[in-house]
Amino acid sequence: MMTVEQIVHAFKSGEKSAEEITRGCLAVIAEKNPEINAFVEVFEADALSRAKELDEKRARGEELGALAGVPVAIKDNILYKGHKATCCSKMLENYVASYTSTVVEKLLAAGAVIIGRTNMDEFAMGSTNQTSVYGPVKNPVNTECVPGGSSGGSAAAVAAGMVPVSLGTDTGGSVRQPAGFCGVVGIKPGYGRISRYGVIAFASSADQVGVIAGNVKDAATVLEVLAGRDAHDSTSLESPVPAYASLLAKDLKGVKIGLPKGFLDGLGDDIKQRVTEAARALEKQGAQLVDVDVPHAKYAAPCYYIITSAEASSNLGRYDGIRYGYADKSATDLNAYYEESRAPFGLEVKKRIIIGTFALTSKNYEECFLKAMKVRELIREDFKKAFEQVDVLLTPTSPTTAFKLGHHDEDPLALYLADLYTCQGNIGGLAGISVPFGKDKNGLPVGVQFYGPILQEEKILNAAYHLEQNV
Amino acid sequence: MEITKKDVEVAAKLAKMRVSEQETAVYEAQLEALFNWVKELSSVNTDGVELSNVNLSAHVRADEPVTDEKRAALLRADFNASLDDCAKVKKVL
Numbered sequence: 001m002m003t004v005e006q007i008v009h010a011f012k013s014g015e016k017s018a019e020e021i022t023r024g025c026l027a028v029i030a031e032k033n034p035e036i037n038a039f040v041e042v043f044e045a046d047a048l049s050r051a052k053e054l055d056e057k058r059a060r061g062e063e064l065g066a067l068a069g070v071p072v073a074i075k076d077n078i079l080y081k082g083h084k085a086t087c088c089s090k091m092l093e094n095y096v097a098s099y100t101s102t103v104v105e106k107l108l109a110a111g112a113v114i115i116g117r118t119n120m121d122e123f124a125m126g127s128t129n130q131t132s133v134y135g136p137v138k139n140p141v142n143t144e145c146v147p148g149g150s151s152g153g154s155a156a157a158v159a160a161g162m163v164p165v166s167l168g169t170d171t172g173g174s175v176r177q178p179a180g181f182c183g184v185v186g187i188k189p190g191y192g193r194i195s196r197y198g199v200i201a202f203a204s205s206a207d208q209v210g211v212i213a214g215n216v217k218d219a220a221t222v223l224e225v226l227a228g229r230d231a232h233d234s235t236s237l238e239s240p241v242p243a244y245a246s247l248l249a250k251d252l253k254g255v256k257i258g259l260p261k262g263f264l265d266g267l268g269d270d271i272k273q274r275v276t277e278a279a280r281a282l283e284k285q286g287a288q289l290v291d292v293d294v295p296h297a298k299y300a301a302p303c304y305y306i307i308t309s310a311e312a313s314s315n316l317g318r319y320d321g322i323r324y325g326y327a328d329k330s331a332t333d334l335n336a337y338y339e340e341s342r343a344p345f346g347l348e349v350k351k352r353i354i355i356g357t358f359a360l361t362s363k364n365y366e367e368c369f370l371k372a373m374k375v376r377e378l379i380r381e382d383f384k385k386a387f388e389q390v391d392v393l394l395t396p397t398s399p400t401t402a403f404k405l406g407h408h409d410e411d412p413l414a415l416y417l418a419d420l421y422t423c424q425g426n427i428g429g430l431a432g433i434s435v436p437f438g439k440d441k442n443g444l445p446v447g448v449q450f451y452g453p454i455l456q457e458e459k460i461l462n463a464a465y466h467l468e469q470n471v
Numbered sequence: 472m473e474i475t476k477k478d479v480e481v482a483a484k485l486a487k488m489r490v491s492e493q494e495t496a497v498y499e500a501q502l503e504a505l506f507n508w509v510k511e512l513s514s515v516n517t518d519g520v521e522l523s524n525v526n527l528s529a530h531v532r533a534d535e536p537v538t539d540e541k542r543a544a545l546l547r548a549d550f551n552a553s554l555d556d557c558a559k560v561k562k563v564l
Contacts, residue, residue, distance in 0.1 A: 098549050296515065299511060299512055299515060302508055302509040302511055302512055303512065305505065305509065306509055313486060317486075320487070321563070322563055327561075327563070335487070337563070338487040339487055339488060339489040340489065342486075342487060342488050342489070343488075343489055345488070347494065347497075350483075350488055350490065350494070350498075351498055351501065351502075353486045353488065354479060354482045354483055354486060354488070354490075354498055354502070355482075355502060355505065357482040357483075357485050357486045358478060358482040358502070361481075361482070361485070367513070368506070368509065371512050371513065371515075371517065372509070372512060373522055374517035374520040374522065375512050375515050375517060377517075377520050377521070377522060377523060378515065378517065378520060380523075412501055413501070413504045413505060413508060416505070416508075417508075
């Protein structure tokens, strides 16, 4: 698969047409998707028509954007007018977007070709991509393994060479963890960096759109297109967008990389060794390693499951058979109508709604929800202090590499615990990136993660880029 | 934290969701494991911790009246049918 940079160059120079590039991706999807199941729908006719438009535009000598001719896949919770967006749930199986999300508008304005929608855990709740109504995604590196989730389809599509880049969403690690499992790059910018207008909500204080790409420079290029304030999203931040890709050349001399105390405790040798090697590789390039203390970060996962479930119980209230979603016509009274219409939610989604509702009841609000919110403040304060001492933090992306499909089915709590390193970024609102760095003894990719402060994505991109050069 | 069958049923009822006997049994065990894990948080001293307030004025657009005369037409265009200048919505019950 050509990189984003190569595609844009090939298209703009006339070496390849957008149609040729698009047909190339469609051919790989046709060959590999039946096994990998990364795409739930391919917009073939639409993508080809768009590609022809771009070819005509080039022929007329019109200005071409930063992503001219680049095929991009979007997660099935991102709206693109006239196309289905189902969150891989039976609840939304017939939902067709009535408007286009800001992120897709920006991709189109930059000349991208939206090639299809990718598989995901139902309503983005999961980290294995096994809760999708369209069936599980398989990891292209080893098809007996999960690709991670919830943006498992987006990561697998890039790893399998079906597309050079895809969009995912990340509420607790759903871009970075599957990127780590599939051996590709995944970036979740800080909270507010990218508009969420037209992205189906799961947990509004944590949801962010992220980019999955084959290398750091491509991720930086696409982030640059997507970032920025949007009047349609009141949580998006007003701040100039740096030229991320061109800032990657800056060396690491004097850059302070924080190693959080105790973060490698209890990890398997493979992951521990890769993270240690990554730290040494960065040090050799002039970075300074600094031990930092983020004492409350270990509580991020329980906070995350209470807060995001509570927000989900509210956000998913809109699927009532009236405003959105499946509608059961057989009910004879309003309560039965709601209950029957909400029946298509899968087991995990129902469970999260029940957890959230339980945590918000007057009996449990203080002990569960309020407590989690207060601990979240302490975690944020820890990270704020850490970034007064260092530029970025280095951590594992996940405590393990990709595991076998079905491995944790009987122990969902073990899966929740595995989100520890990634959900800290969502609880803290931080910018985070996972970059592949070596493999484990079974040949599965190991991801390492950098965290940076909000609105300073260039720092984590730069560190990840220099580490990538060492692979 | 002990989670009972009734806890699951009450939460499901509040969320307007029908949960089968089998699902209730699964959720009861899983919620108990989860809330016992969440109990870790009780060991954290949060005395005096205040929740941060979002400065809404920095993020919310000015409260200006909608002046787009085309809005009604745009809204109607998203519906399949209209009658007497009103959008026709699907029958609920």
